[in-house]
Amino acid sequence: MAETTETEQTTDQEQATTETEQKEQTFTQSELDSLIDKRTAKALETAKQKWEEEKQNAVNQAEKLAKLSAAERKEAEDKAKQEAMDKREQELNQREMRYEAQHQLEENTLPTDFVDMVMSDDAEKVSENIAALKSQFDKAVEASVTEKMRGNTPKSGKTAEGNSLKDALGL
Helix, strand or coil: CHHHHHHHHHHHHHHHHHHHHHHCCCCCHHHHHHHHHHHHHHHHHHHHHHHHHHHHHHHHHHHHHHHCCHHHHHHHHHHHHHHHHHHHHHHHHHHHHHHHHHHHHHHCCCCHHHHHHHCCCCHHHHHHHHHHHHHHHHHHHHHHHHHHHCCCCCCCCECCCCCEHHHHHCC
16 A cells, blocks of 8 residues: 555656656756757667668578579579569659649649549549549538628618618718
8 A cells, every 4th residue: 555655656756747847948058968969879779770670681681592502592583673673663653643643633723732632553543532532622612612702791771870871971
């Protein structure tokens, strides 16, 4: 029971300290330098780990290739080249499809910022997405314009005081 109370008090103190730290945003130069150094060190460590993993993968791949016979090695290298070419071709196709989608959006007088919303793996599906977006966009614009144009109808020839227009103009 006493342990639970101590834990709760410690947790409450940590929360209060965290809230105080979040509210105060003033730092001295040395504190700022320290924070920057910590974040830079963390980013460097992450990059180093990623590089080490890539290096280890390359070493493992080289060891596998070394164990294979000449024909198997040639086949594995060809397979790796084919996979790289397929990946590059897929990236190129995506880039072309993105360009075509932007062009279609411009033709339909839609903002090109919508390109990510209409993208798909199939060109036909992209066209369908653009058509659906155009339809919904036009409906929304029309509803907005109708709402903005709606207003109070003017009263016939009466001013705010109830006098006629002629009386207001002094005629």
